[in-house]
Amino acid sequence: MNYTAHAPAVWEPEFAEADNCLLSSDQCVVHAQHYFVKGLIEIPVIGSDEVFSWGVWVSLSRDNFSRTADLWDRPGREAEDPYFGWLTTDLPVYPTATLNLRTHVHTRPIGERPYVELEPTDHPLAVEQRTGITLDRVREIATAVFHSSSKER
Template sequence: MAGIFSFKCSSCDEIHEGSPSFGFNAPDPYLEQSEEIQSKGKLSDDLCYYEDEDGIHYFARVTVEIPIHGIEDGFLWGVWVSLSKASYEHYVNNFTKEEIDQGYFGWFSNYLPYYSNTYALATNVYPQANGKRPILELQEKDHELYHDFINGISITKAQKIAELCIHG
């Protein structure tokens, strides 16, 4: 396997090195709320909740890695998932423990660039020890992101997605 992913960007002609890593600062449902609702909720680097007419919504920031063929490190996304109240509270109460023996069901809560609607894909969330961000596993679905999660992506596809994220 090649050690480092790098490519000459077709948009800016610069060389970008290192496996791509892109993250979202908030779950999309939170960003879609009014400032009033957002101000009554909470958004940190790893946790989010807010209340609207449908009730209280809970989210955690997680990582999902898409393998890149021939490259040691994958394409890493920092995304948000919605959790049930019980899962959210368990996660918060066990965040800093050395071992967390429970995973959670969650709904993917961001729209990834390049992929068709990634919002509300079913996921499994696996907390990591000592406050590290949980790892996300996509549940089986006929969706390009799931296919890429299972089978990996080519270097060319990784470059296309990275260029889209960098330059819009």
């Protein structure tokens, strides 16, 4: 019931060797100028208690990234106001690009990935987040993602 992106769309494999770049399972820095956190876009599955999740990367300002890092292991961090960010994951199953959709990143308790709320637009991903998807749509996404990752091998 989920799909996760390994890195932000701007990440290049050679960045792994650079001193001013970092990619962990939760945070990313590119050339000490671009800052990203990994979060979840959660979509309710209609007619069930299940949620489909996209594990995505969102860019944050330097100040908001620093604040996130400072609070990373601090109890109560979920009381933080949401941070503005741009979606930096291209999800392969939408007819229009998902890159650079406007988001709000909500910090959750320690050990939980942030919740990524898309601004309410008419983009199909934002509509799905607001209205939910069917189990058939989950299957359609799984098939598309599987075929997309098979082609990359």
